[in-house]
Amino acid sequence: MLRPTTLAMILAGGRVDELNVLTYYRPKSAVPFGGFGRVIDFALSNLMNSGIEQVAILSQYRSYSLINHIGTGAAWDMIGRYRHVSILPPFLGTEATDWYRGSADAVFKNLDYVEYHRPEEILILSGDHIYKMDYQDLLQYHHAKDADLTIALLKVPLEDAHRFGVAALDDEDGERGGRILGYWEKPVQPESQWASLTVMCFRPEVLYEALRSNQQSSSFEFGRDIIPMLVKQNFKVYGYKFCGYWGYTRTVEEYWQSNMDLLGEEPRIDLEGWGFRTNLEHRGIRGYQPVLTGKSAMISNSLIYNGCTVEGEVRNSILFPWVVVKKGAVVENSVIFFNNVINENCRMNKVVADVNSSYGRNVVIGAEPGSTARKVTVIGWNNHVPPQIRIEEGATVYPNLQKSRWPAVVKPGEVLR
Amino acid sequence: MSRFKDALVLILAGGVGSRLNILVKRRAKPAVPFAGIYRIIDFSLSNVMNSGLRKVGVLTQYKPLSLMSHLGMGEAWDFTGRSRGVKILPPRTGDKDSDWYRGTADAVRRNIDFLADSPAKEVLILSGDHIYQMDFDAMLEYHRSKNADVTVGMMVVPKSEIHQFGAGIIDARNRIIDWEEKPKKPRTNLASMGIYVFDYDYLMKALMRDKDGIDFGMHILPHGIANHNVFAYPFYGYWRDVGTIQAYWEANMDVLRPDSGISPQKWEVCTNVEADGRPADRAPARFGAQAEVTRSLVSAGSIIQGTVINSVLAPGVIVEKGAVVKDSILFADCVVKKDAVVDLSILDKRVVAEEGCVIGHGDNHEIANRIAPTHLYSGITLIGKEARIPPSAKIGRNCVVDSNVDAASFEAELLGDGESILIPEK
Numbered sequence: 001m002l003r004p005t006t007l008a009m010i011l012a013g014g015r016v017d018e019l020n021v022l023t024y025y026r027p028k029s030a031v032p033f034g035g036f037g038r039v040i041d042f043a044l045s046n047l048m049n050s051g052i053e054q055v056a057i058l059s060q061y062r063s064y065s066l067i068n069h070i071g072t073g074a075a076w077d078m079i080g081r082y083r084h085v086s087i088l089p090p091f092l093g094t095e096a097t098d099w100y101r102g103s104a105d106a107v108f109k110n111l112d113y114v115e116y117h118r119p120e121e122i123l124i125l126s127g128d129h130i131y132k133m134d135y136q137d138l139l140q141y142h143h144a145k146d147a148d149l150t151i152a153l154l155k156v157p158l159e160d161a162h163r164f165g166v167a168a169l170d171d172e173d174g175e176r177g178g179r180i181l182g183y184w185e186k187p188v189q190p191e192s193q194w195a196s197l198t199v200m201c202f203r204p205e206v207l208y209e210a211l212r213s214n215q216q217s218s219s220f221e222f223g224r225d226i227i228p229m230l231v232k233q234n235f236k237v238y239g240y241k242f243c244g245y246w247g248y249t250r251t252v253e254e255y256w257q258s259n260m261d262l263l264g265e266e267p268r269i270d271l272e273g274w275g276f277r278t279n280l281e282h283r284g285i286r287g288y289q290p291v292l293t294g295k296s297a298m299i300s301n302s303l304i305y306n307g308c309t310v311e312g313e314v315r316n317s318i319l320f321p322w323v324v325v326k327k328g329a330v331v332e333n334s335v336i337f338f339n340n341v342i343n344e345n346c347r348m349n350k351v352v353a354d355v356n357s358s359y360g361r362n363v364v365i366g367a368e369p370g371s372t373a374r375k376v377t378v379i380g381w382n383n384h385v386p387p388q389i390r391i392e393e394g395a396t397v398y399p400n401l402q403k404s405r406w407p408a409v410v411k412p413g414e415v416l417r
Numbered sequence: 418m419s420r421f422k423d424a425l426v427l428i429l430a431g432g433v434g435s436r437l438n439i440l441v442k443r444r445a446k447p448a449v450p451f452a453g454i455y456r457i458i459d460f461s462l463s464n465v466m467n468s469g470l471r472k473v474g475v476l477t478q479y480k481p482l483s484l485m486s487h488l489g490m491g492e493a494w495d496f497t498g499r500s501r502g503v504k505i506l507p508p509r510t511g512d513k514d515s516d517w518y519r520g521t522a523d524a525v526r527r528n529i530d531f532l533a534d535s536p537a538k539e540v541l542i543l544s545g546d547h548i549y550q551m552d553f554d555a556m557l558e559y560h561r562s563k564n565a566d567v568t569v570g571m572m573v574v575p576k577s578e579i580h581q582f583g584a585g586i587i588d589a590r591n592r593i594i595d596w597e598e599k600p601k602k603p604r605t606n607l608a609s610m611g612i613y614v615f616d617y618d619y620l621m622k623a624l625m626r627d628k629d630g631i632d633f634g635m636h637i638l639p640h641g642i643a644n645h646n647v648f649a650y651p652f653y654g655y656w657r658d659v660g661t662i663q664a665y666w667e668a669n670m671d672v673l674r675p676d677s678g679i680s681p682q683k684w685e686v687c688t689n690v691e692a693d694g695r696p697a698d699r700a701p702a703r704f705g706a707q708a709e710v711t712r713s714l715v716s717a718g719s720i721i722q723g724t725v726i727n728s729v730l731a732p733g734v735i736v737e738k739g740a741v742v743k744d745s746i747l748f749a750d751c752v753v754k755k756d757a758v759v760d761l762s763i764l765d766k767r768v769v770a771e772e773g774c775v776i777g778h779g780d781n782h783e784i785a786n787r788i789a790p791t792h793l794y795s796g797i798t799l800i801g802k803e804a805r806i807p808p809s810a811k812i813g814r815n816c817v818v819d820s821n822v823d824a825a826s827f828e829a830e831l832l833g834d835g836e837s838i839l840i841p842e843k
Contacts, residue, residue, distance in 0.1 A: 035701035036717070075698070271700035272718070278698050286493075286690055289682040290453035290716035290730070291702055292673070297711050305701035306454070306717050307682070318701070 004082050006052050006139065007119035009110075010043050011103050011198070012127035013060035018251040021380035022354060024399050026065040029127035031255070032337050032355075034262060034271055035303040035318045036285060037278035038069050039249070040127040044085075047125075048076040049275045050135040053083035054117060057127065058106040060090055060099060068282055075279035088113060102220030108211040115208070122207055124222065126198035130247025130258050132274040138201060138240045141177060148206040148235040151180070151227065152199035152242045162186060163250070164195035165223040169239040180237040185224040196223060197242060206235060245269060256352055256376045259318055259335045263301050283338055285321045296327055312342070320355075330369045343387070350393065353379045360387030367393050375413070423472070424557055424614070425537035426465050427506075427528075429521055430458055430545035431478030436661045438792045439801045439817060440765060444483035446660065447545035450748050450766075452672045452681055453716040453731045455688045456487055457659060458545040462503075463686040466494040468553035470541065471501040474531055476524045478508055478517065493689035506531060520631030526624045532617075540620050542633070544611040548668050549656035550684040556614055556650050565648040566619040567641050569593065570612030572652045581658070582608035583634040585642075585649055593647045598634045607649065609634065610656060619645070655679045662792050662799065666763065669729045669746050673712050699732055707738060716749075723753070731766075740770075745777070748802075757806075765802040765820065771810075776800060778811040784835040786815045793817065793835075 012029035022031050029040035040057075047055055055078055059066050066087070073085035088110050090099045100106035107114070107124065114122065121142065123135060133152065142150035153167055165185045169192075172178040184190070200222060210226050219225050231237050245268050247258035261268040280286035288307030293299065298313040307321035312329035320338045325331055328345040334353065341358040342348065348359075349366035350373035359365075363385050367373035375394030379385070382400045391397065392412040401416065410416050434446025441449065447458035458475075465473055473496060477484055490496075491503035506528045508517050518524035525532070525542065532540065539560065541553055551570070560568040571585055579600060586595040586605050597604070613633060615623075623630075623637050630636030641647045655678035659665040671677035699718025704710060709724040718733040723740035733750040736742055740753040741760070748766040753759055757770040760777030770776055782796030793799065793815040800806065801820030810827055812818060813834035826838050 036698070265705070276698075276700065280690065280698050287685070287687045289455075289672075289680075289686075290714040293710045293713050293715065294675075295712045299704040299710055300708055301706045302704045303701040304704065304715075314704075 002082065004052070004054055005120035006054065006123055007114060007117045007121075008047050008052050008055045008123040008125060008135075009107060009114070010040065010055065010057045010125050010127040011106065012040055012057050012066060013063075013100060013103075013106060014128065016128070016250055019249070019255060020252060020396060021378055021398055022252070022255070022352065023061075024380060025062055027059060027061045027063065027127075028249075029059075030065040030069055032320055033130065033259070034269070034276065034278075035320055036305045037271075037276065038066075038282075039130065040066065040069070041276060041278045042130050042132070042274075043125050043127045044076045044078075045275055045277045046131075046133050046135060048078070048277060050133075052123065052135055053078050053080075054119075055085045056110070056113065057085060057087045058100065058103075058110070059087055060106070063087070063089055069279055071279050071281055075281070076277055086113070102225075103222050104211055104214050104226050105220035107207075108215060108220070111208060111211065114204075119204055122202045122204055124198075124200045124202065128249070129197065130249065130269065131197070131242075131245060133197075133199065133242060133244065135199070135201075138199065141173075141238065141240050142201045145177075145236065145238045147201075147238040148203045149227070149230055150177075150201045150238045150240050152197040153177070153194040153239040154197055154242050154246050155193045156195045158190060158193050161190035161193055161195055162188060164248075165198075165227065166190045166192050167194045167196060167239050168192045169194060175241060177238055177240045180231055180239050183227045183231045183237075185221070185228070194239060194241075196227070197246060198223070199242075200227070206230070252352065252376050252378055256335065256350070259352075260316070260333070262303055262318060263316060283321065285338075288321050294327070312344075332369065333373065334366075337381075349373045350375070351377045351379065354381035354399065356381050357383040357385070359385045360389065362388050363391070364389075365391040423537050424470055424539040424541050424553075425532065425535045425617075426470050426473040426541045426543070426553075427525060428458070428461055428465075428473060428475045428543055428545045429524060429611075430475050430481075430484060431518055431524060432544075432546060433479045434546060434660055436792055437665060438662060438789055439799055439819060440662075440665075440763070441480075442801065442820060443480060445477065445479045445481060448484040448487055449659075449665070450731055451548065451659070451665075452669060453714045453729055454690060455681060455686060457548065458484065458487070459686050459688045460548050460550070460681075460684075461543055461545050462488075462494045463684065464549070464551050464553060465541075465543075466496070466687065467685055468551075470553060471496065471498075472535065472537070473503040474506045474528065475503060475545065476506045476518065476528065478524070481505070481507060487689050489689055489691070493687050495687075504531065520635070521633045522624065522637050523631035525620075526628070526631075529621070529624060532621065535617075538617050540615045540617055542613045542615065546660060547610065547656060547658055548679065549610075549652075550654060550686075551612070551652060551656075553612075553614075556612070559650050560614040560616075560648070563591070563648045564646065565614075566616050566645040567638065567647045568614040568650050569638065569647065570610040570652050571607050571649040572610055572656055573606050574608045576603040576606050579603040579606060579608055583611075583638065584608055587649045591649045591651070593642050593649050596639050596642045598639075609638075610652060612650075613638075614650075662763070662797055663795055666746065666797055670727070670744070672714060672729065673727060705738070761796050761814070762798040762800060762812075764800045765804075767803045768800045769805045771806055771808040773808050774806045775811045776806060778813050778831070779834060781834050782814050784813075784815060784833075786817060786837065787835045788837050788839070789817070790835075 168182040169178040249255040294311035304319045311327045312325040315332040317334045322339045334351040337355045347364045380399030391410040394413040395410045398417040430447040496503040585593040702719040705722035708721045716732040722738045723736040726743045731749040735752045737755045739756040754772040758775045786793035796814045798816045805823040807824035812832045817837040
């Protein structure tokens with residue numbers, strides 16, 4: 001039968017406090033990544049490459065940037081008779097009177113949409129993670145086990161496990177996976193190293209029933225409520241072991257690190273090899289001319305997208321479209337988002353710079369050039385940093401800062417609003 | 418409603434452009450790649466789009482496949498929508514055996530049904546093989562203000578070059594009073610850019626008047642100048658006919674110089690990045706730890722580990738460690754392997770320069786290509802699509818290596834200056 005049987009739902013509503021100014025105006029899933037894309041492109045590209053093309057995106061927080069990015073879905077070939085991307089924002093109705101109260105509530109509020117598609121398996125994913133996975137392999141395991149729920153798990157160091165949903169599982173299928181015996185969301189003292197990737201495949205009837213009974217509760221999260229409930233009630237919940245790269249970018253430091261994983265001789269994140277796709281219509285990056293390097297340009301170990309002009313020095317950095325690095329400027333260990341002008345003799349070391357900003361002459365941000373910066377310095381969007389200013393390492397500058405609020409020196413770790 | 422600019426646009430994209438040698442072996446001149454991600458016709462199409470014009474016919478004839486796939490539905494230039502459209506107009510067989518387009522005016526005449534359907538008051542006719550930026554809306558305003566039957570875009574060129582153009586002599590009001598097509602002895606330095614605004618009714622009558630008038634420059638314009646109102650519209654910006662290898666190479670190099678006056682980005686030139694069926698969302702260009710890239714254009718999807726100087730790289734070009742690319746133009750997905758050298762050369766798509774080979778060898782730029790001395794004479798070497806240059810090969814200056822050539826076709830390690838390796842057409 002031609003009609004596809006899998007419905008994928010991407011949880012893309014969340015803002016992450018630790019990502020601070022980067023999620024001031026956009027959900028985490030819409031944070032730029034990889035020199036031209038957004039974080040959610042990983043989930044969408046995985047879906048496309050897995051041949052799953054019925055997709056719904058649950059979005060709540062500041063969704064404009066995300067909606068704009070998804071466009072028609074054509075970028076991921078999700079447009080056609082049985083191929084689509086639908087964005088499902090919160091709504092009011094005779095029954096619904098509230099925002100999404102949690103990930104499970106978001107899916108519950110859209111059950112009519114889900115049931116309409118008569119899926120045989122429902123794949124629920126987070127739009128916030130950086131990884132490549134063939135979901136078909138997970139679906140296969142799910143069917144082989146005739147499971148009610150199959151979740152993807154990754155082995156993490158025990159000392160980090162408290163940050164994740166953690167599952168204890170038996171050795172039923174060795175390297176491939178096993179039955180889940182216990183599940184704890186962010187446990188204080190974790191007993192297992194197997195962390196949930198927030199990739200969950202449900203048997204539809206089980207999901208519907210679980211979501212309905214969850215409505216009586218006061219918490220509505222898949223990790224905290226739905227999965228533990230199903231494990232406790234003895235449903236067939238399986239863990240699918242995943243061993244590839246996984247970028248869990250909850251903090252600015254982690255976000256910066258996963259960007260650095262794009263660099264090097266053999267990058268841990270291989271955009272081309274992973275079949276990474278993004279929407280080139282977003283911000284019109286389709287029409288940007290190739291990178292223009294000037295006669296004094298020095299570029300090493302960096303990713304630079306079309307539309308950039310480099311006359312200065314760029315090392316170990318990622319430049320999104322339309323970044324201008326003028327003569328004498330040095331950008332190192334940094335991630336510079338769309339549309340930034342870095343003027344003459346400006347120095348940046350370990351900086352994440354959000355969109356639409358300019359940096360005056362001789363501005364110095366982060367550690368001294370060439371030295372090792374320990375902390376990431378973050379600059380929010382729409383800032384015009386006046387010439388000569390010194391922003392020391394680990395500082396955070398809020399978006400849209402007024403001209404009069406700039407001090408001569410922003411101290412280490414200072415938050416400038 | 419004056420906001421509606423309803424002039425009809427016809428782009429002549431049928432020319433062979435044979436002086437571009439093997440670059441036009443399998444594509445029409447307007448479809449030849451330019452400045453990394455563009456094709457020559459993008460400049461005309463973008464000018465049309467940025468002038469607010471919305472109805473376009475593209476007249477094709479010679480090897481149109483590459484051009485047609487590039488145009489697609491016209492989304493790239495915003496030509497899709499209720500009141501917009503781009504139509505490909507290939508030659509059609511009619512009541513005579515030979516219905517190929519015989520000239521510019523003939524091509525337009527054979528699409529008179531396309532013209533007849535249009536409510537336009539003016540028809541803008543341009544060539545699809547020039548690199549320039551121009552506001553056609555301003556030209557249309559000028560045409561109306563002069564009450565002209567025809568307005569011709571013209572610019573000043575050195576007198577030594579006037580023999581390649583239609584040349585016009587104007588009066589104080591810019592009315593053209595005399596015309597010479599490709600004059601041997603220059604009397605003026607005012608050259609036609611092949612851009613014409615015709616009053617719609619005037620064009621229809623002119624095309625019908627004399628069916629042997631097959632060329633605008635040779636027939637329609639001289640008749641109009643002698644009998645009607647033909648005006649020159651002066652143009653002062655960057656404009657190049659990239660119809661020769663030399664001019665093509667120079668215009669590409671101009672993009673690298675900030676003061677040259679050409680800037681696809683500033684001109685808002687749009688292109689269809691998805692031609693060839695390869696979705697063009699390639700990863701950002703990757704610069705390795707030892708990369709040295711100066712004065713160059715580097716497109717997305719390229720991986721540079723070696724040295725690139727003064728060169729234009731299309732998407733997906735790989736330059737390995739120790740390799741040097743200098744003063745060259747590399748089309749999409751070329752690979753320059755370890756320690757190979759590419760100097761003063763143009764490499765068509767997917768050329769592989771194997772480890773240690775040299776393309777553009779030696780210091781003697783003076784020996785012109787023996788087969789095509791008028792195409793290659795300044796030192797530029799041409800490598801055709803998908804050719805593989807074997808590891809120790811050295812290819813001299815002004816050479817041509819045909820598409821799909823591989824090691825088997827190399828008789829010796831050295832291909833001397835001005836020599837060619839051609840595969841006969843089957």
